[in-house]
Amino acid sequence: MSKIDVSKYFTPDLKQARKRTNQAIEELKFELSDAHKKIGIDKFYFIHTYGCQGNEADSESIAGILELMGFAKTEVEANADVIIMNTCAIRENAENRVWGELGRLKAYKRTNPDLIIGLAGCMPQEENVVERVLKKYQHVDLVFGTHNIYKLPEYIETALFSKERVIEVYSQEGEIVENLPKVRNHKYKAWVNIMFGCDEFCTYCIVPYTRGKERSRSREEIIQEVKELAEQGYQEITLLGQNVDSFLWFGGGLKKDFKKASEMAQATAVDFAQLLDLCATKFPKTRFRFSTSNPQDMSLDVIHTMAKHTNICKYIHLPVQSGSNAMLKAMNRQHTREEYMELVDNIYKIIPEMSLSQDMIVGFCGETEQDHKDTLELMEYVKYDFGFMFAYSERPGTLAGNKMDDDIPNSIKKRRLQEVINLQQEHALYRTQQHLGKTEEVLIEGTSKKNPNEWKGRNTQNTVIVFPKENYKMGDFVMVKVEDCTSATLKGSAVGYSDNN
Numbered sequence: 001m002s003k004i005d006v007s008k009y010f011t012p013d014l015k016q017a018r019k020r021t022n023q024a025i026e027e028l029k030f031e032l033s034d035a036h037k038k039i040g041i042d043k044f045y046f047i048h049t050y051g052c053q054g055n056e057a058d059s060e061s062i063a064g065i066l067e068l069m070g071f072a073k074t075e076v077e078a079n080a081d082v083i084i085m086n087t088c089a090i091r092e093n094a095e096n097r098v099w100g101e102l103g104r105l106k107a108y109k110r111t112n113p114d115l116i117i118g119l120a121g122c123m124p125q126e127e128n129v130v131e132r133v134l135k136k137y138q139h140v141d142l143v144f145g146t147h148n149i150y151k152l153p154e155y156i157e158t159a160l161f162s163k164e165r166v167i168e169v170y171s172q173e174g175e176i177v178e179n180l181p182k183v184r185n186h187k188y189k190a191w192v193n194i195m196f197g198c199d200e201f202c203t204y205c206i207v208p209y210t211r212g213k214e215r216s217r218s219r220e221e222i223i224q225e226v227k228e229l230a231e232q233g234y235q236e237i238t239l240l241g242q243n244v245d246s247f248l249w250f251g252g253g254l255k256k257d258f259k260k261a262s263e264m265a266q267a268t269a270v271d272f273a274q275l276l277d278l279c280a281t282k283f284p285k286t287r288f289r290f291s292t293s294n295p296q297d298m299s300l301d302v303i304h305t306m307a308k309h310t311n312i313c314k315y316i317h318l319p320v321q322s323g324s325n326a327m328l329k330a331m332n333r334q335h336t337r338e339e340y341m342e343l344v345d346n347i348y349k350i351i352p353e354m355s356l357s358q359d360m361i362v363g364f365c366g367e368t369e370q371d372h373k374d375t376l377e378l379m380e381y382v383k384y385d386f387g388f389m390f391a392y393s394e395r396p397g398t399l400a401g402n403k404m405d406d407d408i409p410n411s412i413k414k415r416r417l418q419e420v421i422n423l424q425q426e427h428a429l430y431r432t433q434q435h436l437g438k439t440e441e442v443l444i445e446g447t448s449k450k451n452p453n454e455w456k457g458r459n460t461q462n463t464v465i466v467f468p469k470e471n472y473k474m475g476d477f478v479m480v481k482v483e484d485c486t487s488a489t490l491k492g493s494a495v496g497y498s499d500n501n
């Protein structure tokens with residue numbers, strides 16, 4: 001096999017990705033050139049999406065671009081002319097699954113030699129991933145990252161017509177790209193990005209490298225997108241960002257330069273609480289959610305804004321990662337256990353019916369049995385409605401990956417993870433039981449997986465609820481009386497439409 005000339009490709013560099021430049025972020029408007037408009041006619045695409053809501057939102061843009069180019073979606077992978085794997089880099093097992101899938105896809109090339117296989121999302125932002133694709137996965141034709149989705153038409157053209165491999169990953173974020181077409185996955189729920197990137201650099205986390213520096217979208221663009229969605233009949237909108245509480249718009253500058261901005265810019269600035277207030281006031285029929293909140297950046301203004309509006313859902317995903325101060329410090333979390341508990345106290349004080357969820361990592365470098373007990377104790381204190389729990393997975397290039405010893409044996413990680421999961425399940429059941437006998441507003445999202453005669457929806461707290469269909473339909477806001485529950489699901493029956501309908 002001939003040696004591959006890596007230098008001819010645009011490959012990522014984590015040192016560059018770590019840099020936070022002073023450069024203000026420009027806005028760029030996506031436009032499809034005439035030459036790219038018909039490339040996909042009579043051809044099909046298929047997208048696999050892994051990971052977070054950010055990736056789901058990106059896949060909707062990838063689909064939007066491909067459809068604008070003339071490609072049509074297929075439900076049958078074997079019929080596709082373009083297959084894109086939109087990947088997640090957050091843990092090793094997520095990556096291993098993708099490597100397996102990429103291997104599997106190779107077989108399609110035998111029946112369709114013109115098939116384009118693309119790797120996108122967070123994995124390509126890692127140096128070792130691109131190296132491995134270049135050397136060992138030569139059937140992958142196209143590799144691009146999180147910063148250059150908007151260049152997909154060019155890449156597809158090159159891959160299709162020049163039969164060259166296209167490997168182009170930018171280490172650093174560029175402009176915020178507006179006007180990206182989207183094919184939304186749901187009919188009644190939609191994501192709206194409000195900010196991108198993360199500057200927190202928790203020591204275990206690859207996200208600040210794969211998603212770049214924090215940058216906020218303009219207020220006008222956000223409101224315009226929400227308005228269009230509301231007009232199209234979307235009932236529920238989730239404002240998305242890696243760190244939504246860090247959202248700050250004052251005309252395009254970086255957040256750290258806010259104090260230096262003109263008086264005018266400062267006076268008309270909008271922070272996250274104000275953005276929420278603006279959305280909820282302007283679109284009273286639309287239900288709003290948001291994700292993800294960082295404890296250290298969440299202001300009480302946000303909670304007060306949530307209390308003020310019935311159309312802002314009473315649910316906060318509030319990752320804590322550990323209940324031990326020693327671990328929080330090693331993780332470079334910018335809050336202590338006590339500060340987190342105080343925030344939770346304040347939240348429950350202002351909105352007693354608030355539902356909270358956590359992300360938790362067990363078995364981080366140096367975690368002692370006492371640290372683990374502190375985590376269980378914090379969970380007991382908060383009694384989260386939902387939880388997302390993980391064993392620590394070392395990520396090359398992060399501070400913990402480079403400098404700390406991943407010293408907790410797998411057997412101990414596994415046992416601690418199980419304990420955390422068991423406790424979470426107890427708390428989830430305790431929380432669902434609090435809904436028994438209440439009548440709650442539910443947005444119908446679809447048919448229950450277990451019973452075709454039942455609808456599935458969510459209440460304001462984001463708890464799943466199932467009930468007999470009767471004459472209601474998808475997208476209706478319905479009042480449902482809760483009669484029974486498991487730790488994951490409420491069961492009930494509809495008593496009529498809600499006022500919001």
Ligand code: 5AD
Pocket residue numbers: 090091204205206319321359360361390391392393394395
């Ligand atoms: N190992 C395990 N879990 C991780 N997360 C982020 N990085 C890692 C890692 N290296 C978890 C955090 C984060 C969630 C999205 O994924 O809990 O909040």
Ligand code: SF4
Pocket residue numbers: 198199200201202205206207208242243294
């Ligand atoms: Fe990762 Fe921490 Fe940023 Fe969340 S806040 S994306 S865990 S670095």
